[in-house]
Amino acid sequence: MKKERVFIFDTTLRDGEQSPGASLNTKQKLEVAKQLQKLGVDVIEAGFPISSPGDFEAVKKIAETVKGPVIAGLTRVLKKDIDCCWQAVRPAKRPRIHTFVGTSPVHRDYILRKSEEEVLKMAVDAVKLAKSYTEDVEFSAMDATRTEFDFLCEILERTIEAGAATVNIPDTVGYAMPDEFGALIKNILEKVSNIKKVVVSVHCHDDLGLATANSISAVLNGARQVECTINGIGERAGNVSLEEIVMAIKARQDFFKYTTGIKAKNIYKTSRLVSHLTGIAVQPNKAIVGANAFAHSSGIHQDGILKKRSTFEIMSPASIGLKESKLILTSRSGRHALRHSLEELGYKLKAKELERVYQSFKKVADRKKEIFNGDLEAMVEDEISAIPETFRLEYIHTTSGSQTVPTATIRLKRGAKIIEDAACGDGPVDAAYRTIDRITGVKGKLLDYSLRAVTSGKDALGEVTVQIAGGKQTVIGRGTSTDIIEASAKAYLNAVNKLIYRRT
Ligand code: KIV
Numbered sequence: 410m411k412k413e414r415v416f417i418f419d420t421t422l423r424d425g426e427q428s429p430g431a432s433l434n435t436k437q438k439l440e441v442a443k444q445l446q447k448l449g450v451d452v453i454e455a456g457f458p459i460s461s462p463g464d465f466e467a468v469k470k471i472a473e474t475v476k477g478p479v480i481a482g483l484t485r486v487l488k489k490d491i492d493c494c495w496q497a498v499r500p501a502k503r504p505r506i507h508t509f510v511g512t513s514p515v516h517r518d519y520i521l522r523k524s525e526e527e528v529l530k531m532a533v534d535a536v537k538l539a540k541s542y543t544e545d546v547e548f549s550a551m552d553a554t555r556t557e558f559d560f561l562c563e564i565l566e567r568t569i570e571a572g573a574a575t576v577n578i579p580d581t582v583g584y585a586m587p588d589e590f591g592a593l594i595k596n597i598l599e600k601v602s603n604i605k606k607v608v609v610s611v612h613c614h615d616d617l618g619l620a621t622a623n624s625i626s627a628v629l630n631g632a633r634q635v636e637c638t639i640n641g642i643g644e645r646a647g648n649v650s651l652e653e654i655v656m657a658i659k660a661r662q663d664f665f666k667y668t669t670g671i672k673a674k675n676i677y678k679t680s681r682l683v684s685h686l687t688g689i690a691v692q693p694n695k696a697i698v699g700a701n702a703f704a705h706s707s708g709i710h711q712d713g714i715l716k717k718r719s720t721f722e723i724m725s726p727a728s729i730g731l732k733e734s735k736l737i738l739t740s741r742s743g744r745h746a747l748r749h750s751l752e753e754l755g756y757k758l759k760a761k762e763l764e765r766v767y768q769s770f771k772k773v774a775d776r777k778k779e780i781f782n783g784d785l786e787a788m789v790e791d792e793i794s795a796i797p798e799t800f801r802l803e804y805i806h807t808t809s810g811s812q813t814v815p816t817a818t819i820r821l822k823r824g825a826k827i828i829e830d831a832a833c834g835d836g837p838v839d840a841a842y843r844t845i846d847r848i849t850g851v852k853g854k855l856l857d858y859s860l861r862a863v864t865s866g867k868d869a870l871g872e873v874t875v876q877i878a879g880g881k882q883t884v885i886g887r888g889t890s891t892d893i894i895e896a897s898a899k900a901y902l903n904a905v906n907k908l909i910y911r912r913t
C-alpha cells in the first residue's frame with residue numbers, strides 16, 4: 410500500500426530562533442538551512458524578514474543558496490511585511506509567503522483591537538497580495554485553538570478563496586488536548602467547503618508537554634503538514650520537535666498510513682548542529698536525541714539489550730545516525746588520522762580549522778589517553794565558531810580550598826595583544842568570571858550554568874553551558890575541557906564574545 414506523505418515544515422530558524430538567547434547570525438542560519446536541506450525537510454521557514462535587517466538578509470541568503478526545499482518567510486497581514494518578505498524569498502526556486510493574524514477573541518480585542526469583520530478583511534487582502542507575488546501562500550490563524558469555531562471556519566474558507574494553498578491551525582499557546590485538537594481538524598475538514606483544495610497544516614507549542622501528541626492526533630484526523638523545530642526549541646516551552654514526529658511515524662509504520670521525506674540518519678547530526686549553534690543544550694532524557702535516549706542503565710535492561718536489542722529498544726541509535734562513541738584516536742595520532750576521523754564523523758574542515766582542532770586535540774590527548782568520537786565532536790564544536798573570537802583564552806590558573814580565598818589569574822589574547830589580570834571570587838569559577846569581566850570590560854550576569862560529561866570515565870571532557878545577560882541581551886556560551894574550571898572559563902568567554910559581536 411502506498412503511504413500518504415506528511416510534509417515537514419521546519420521553523421527552527423524562525424519560531425525556534427525565538428527561544429531566549431538563541432539568536433543566530435546569517436552564517437549560522439545558512440549552515441542550519443543547508444543541514445535541513447540534507448535532512449530532507451519539505452519547507453524551511455527561514456525567518457521573519459520585516460523583523461530586522463539581519464533577518465531579511467538571512468532569509469534572502471538562504472533563498473539564494475539552498476536548493477530543494479520550499480523557502481518560506483513569515484509576515485503579519487500587512488502590506489509592508491508582505492512586500493518585504495517577497496523581496497527576501499523571491500530568489501528561491503520555490504518561494505512561499507506565510508502570512509498570519511491572531512483570530513481568537515483575546516488577540517482581536519487586546520492586540521489587534523479589531524472586529525471579526527476587520528480581521529477577516531485584513532487576512533483576505535493579505536493573502537490576495539501575497540498571491541500576486543507567488544502561487545505558494547500559507548495562511549495561519551494564530552491562536553486557532555482559542556478561536557470561535559464558526560469564525561475560524563469562515564476565515565479559513567475566505568483565505569482559501571483568496572488563494573491560500575496551505576492553511577495552518579496553530580495551537581499557539583499549547584492549550585489543546587490531543588482528542589480535542591484531532592476533533593478540531595476533523596470538524597474543519599467537514600465544515601470548510603473548499604478545504605479539499607489545500608494542505609491543512611498544524612503548528613503546536615509544548616506548554617503542557619502535549620505538542621507531539623496534538624500533532625500526531627491532527628495527522629490522524631487529516632492534517633498533512635506538521636510545523637516543527639529541531640530539538641523542539643521555540644517560544645516558551647518550545648514547538649513540537651521534528652525528530653519526535655518523524656520517528657513516531659517511522660518507528661510505528663505498522664500503525665501509520667503515512668510517511669515523511671526525512672532522511673532519519675541525518676537527525677542526530679542536525680540536532681547537534683542546532684544545539685551547538687544556538688547554545689541550547691538538549692536535555693539528557695529528551696526523546697530521540699537526548700544523551701540518554703539510547704542508554705540502558707539498569708542490570709535487567711542491559712542484560713536484555715545484550716541478548717536481543719529489541720527487548721528494550723524500539724528503534725536503533727543508528728537509525729538517527731547515532732554512532733557508538735568508539736575509541737578512535739590516541740595522543741600518538743597525527744593530523745592525517747585526525748582528518749580521517751573527522752571526515753568519518755561528517756566534518757570537512759578547511760586547513761586552518763583543522764589546525765585549530767588539532768592543537769586542541771593535542772592538549773586534550775595529553776591529559777586524556779583515549780579520544781572517543783564524542784570528544785572529537787565536542788572539540789570541533791568548541792573550536793569552529795561562526796562568532797568572531799574577540800578574546801581567546803590563553804592561560805588560566807586558579808587556587809581554591811577550604812582555607813584559601815579563591816583566586817583566578819587569566820591571560821586572554823585580543824588580536825596580537827596579550828592581557829592578563831587576576832581577581833578573587835566566591836569560588837574558582839566565580840573568580841574566573843570576575844577576572845574575565847575585568848579584562849573584557851563586559852559585565853555579564855550569569856543566569857544559568859550547567860556541566861555535563863561528554864563521554865564516560867573520570868578523565869572525560871566536561872562541557873559547560875552558560876546563559877548570561879548583558880544589558881538587554883541574553884546569550885548562551887559553551888566550552889569544553891578535561892578541566893571543568895577551564896571549560897567554565899571558555900563557556901563564559903564564548904558568551905562574552907557573542908555579546909561583543911551583537912553590539913557591533
Ligand atoms: O505559534 C504561532 O501561532 C505562530 C504563528 C506565527 C504561525 O508561530
Ligand code: ZN
Nearest residue numbers: 424581612614
Ligand atoms: Zn509558533
